[in-house]
Amino acid sequence: MTDTTISNALARIQPSQTNAMTDRAFELRAAGADIISLSVGEPDFPTPPHVIEAATAAMLAGETRYTAVAGTAKLREAAALHFQRDLGITVAPAQVLVSTGGKQSVFLCLTATLNPGDEVVVPAPWWVSYSEIVHFSDAEVVKVATTPASRFRMSAEQLEAAITPKTRWLLLNSPGNPTGATYSAQDLLGFAEVLRRHPRVLVMSDDIYAPLRYGQGPHATLAALAPDLAERILTISGVSKSHAMTGFRIGVSAGPQWLISAMTRLQSHITGNACTISQAAAVAAFTGPQDFLLDWRERFRARRDAVVAAINAIPGLSTPVPDGAFYCMVDATPHMARFGDDNALAMHLLEHGVAVVAASAFGGQDGFRISFAADDAVLQTAIARIAKALESQ
Numbered sequence: 001m002t003d004t005t006i007s008n009a010l011a012r013i014q015p016s017q018t019n020a021m022t023d024r025a026f027e028l029r030a031a032g033a034d035i036i037s038l039s040v041g042e043p044d045f046p047t048p049p050h051v052i053e054a055a056t057a058a059m060l061a062g063e064t065r066y067t068a069v070a071g072t073a074k075l076r077e078a079a080a081l082h083f084q085r086d087l088g089i090t091v092a093p094a095q096v097l098v099s100t101g102g103k104q105s106v107f108l109c110l111t112a113t114l115n116p117g118d119e120v121v122v123p124a125p126w127w128v129s130y131s132e133i134v135h136f137s138d139a140e141v142v143k144v145a146t147t148p149a150s151r152f153r154m155s156a157e158q159l160e161a162a163i164t165p166k167t168r169w170l171l172l173n174s175p176g177n178p179t180g181a182t183y184s185a186q187d188l189l190g191f192a193e194v195l196r197r198h199p200r201v202l203v204m205s206d207d208i209y210a211p212l213r214y215g216q217g218p219h220a221t222l223a224a225l226a227p228d229l230a231e232r233i234l235t236i237s238g239v240s241k242s243h244a245m246t247g248f249r250i251g252v253s254a255g256p257q258w259l260i261s262a263m264t265r266l267q268s269h270i271t272g273n274a275c276t277i278s279q280a281a282a283v284a285a286f287t288g289p290q291d292f293l294l295d296w297r298e299r300f301r302a303r304r305d306a307v308v309a310a311i312n313a314i315p316g317l318s319t320p321v322p323d324g325a326f327y328c329m330v331d332a333t334p335h336m337a338r339f340g341d342d343n344a345l346a347m348h349l350l351e352h353g354v355a356v357v358a359a360s361a362f363g364g365q366d367g368f369r370i371s372f373a374a375d376d377a378v379l380q381t382a383i384a385r386i387a388k389a390l391e392s393q
């Protein structure tokens with residue numbers, strides 16, 4: 001008999017529930033069911049033509065070999081330009097690591113530094129992979145619950161209360177998945193004050209949704225606002241969400257040399273370099289025209305407004321207006337007595353033709369996340385189905 005024991009590290013984690021729901025929607029569709037998937041977090045816009053051209057040109061020019069593990073010199077330079085221009089963070093190209101998606105950047109920084117028993121402070125609801133990656137490293141998630149009333153933002157007081165001598169990381173994600181929570185400069189300066197009192201705490205700032213902010217003013221990020229903390233802040237960005245390049249699998253991170261070196265060491269044994277062709281495409285994304293991003297943002301804003309209004313008009317559902325990204329975290333508390341839990345509610349909605357992800361997958365509760373990165377007519381149909389599904393029974 002084959003011994004099918006898996007590692008203790010793997011046994012501690014669950015498959016990504018957003019991917020699981022998306023896969024389930026694909027399967028049902030393949031079997032002929034009419035399913036609208038609002039479970040996946042990717043823009044529905046086509047990848048910009050100049051990016052596709054750069055990828056094609058790279059292939060034709062023979063850029064089909066390994067590159068340096070940390071990425072090509074061109075992409076590290078282009079990413080350093082992006083961090084400066086778009087996030088206000090000054091870094092040398094040597095302080096940039098190119099990985100296979102932002103997801104790998106998150107995995108590397110946590111896995112390269114966490115030890116059993118370390119604690120990681122994460123405002124909830126959080127992006128699904130954060131908690132699982134922390135558990136993979138045998139570390140503990142310290143959950144800081146946030147509410148719609150604060151637009152899902154943690155306060156400096158909550159942060160202070162969550163930190164203990166075992167705290168190793170604080171994970172920030174602004175604009176955030178799954179809530180759209182977006183921290184202001186003032187919020188972040190408050191966190192910086194707290195962090196100065198706790199020198200062992202590292203900060204991961206996942207800014208992958210930075211171009212998708214609906215408020216006024218420039219994007220606020222900790223590394224730009226508190227340069228004195230730069231030796232312990234890793235900022236993660238990428239092209240997946242901003243440039244509709246999810247399939248290219250490129251993520252970039254910028255941080256102190258010691259951390260970038262540790263992450264590169266780990267990456268050298270996992271994927272080695274990120275896809276060479278995708279790296280050439282990402283150079284075009286960072287250095288080419290950026291004006292279309294404003295148009296995309298306005299289209300997302302219009303969808304957001306329509307979706308929020310339509311959800312809030314359904315009895316028993318409510319959602320605050322998200323300040324960034326393309327998700328709504330919908331509260332369905334009044335329906336919980338009927339369904340038992342939010343997983344049962346998500347399955348019920350799937351039976352009515354809409355794939356969403358239960359809030360509990362994100363460390364939340366009694367609700368679900370929808371992505372509004374879909375065509376207007378599709379969104380309208382999906383919301384009509386949700387309304388109907390909650391009427392029935």
Ligand code: PLP
Nearest residue numbers: 041101102103127177238240251
């Ligand atoms: N960070 C957040 C908050 C995300 O929502 C995602 C994707 O859903 C990622 C990182 C990873 O993006 P990718 O690996 O596609 O670049």
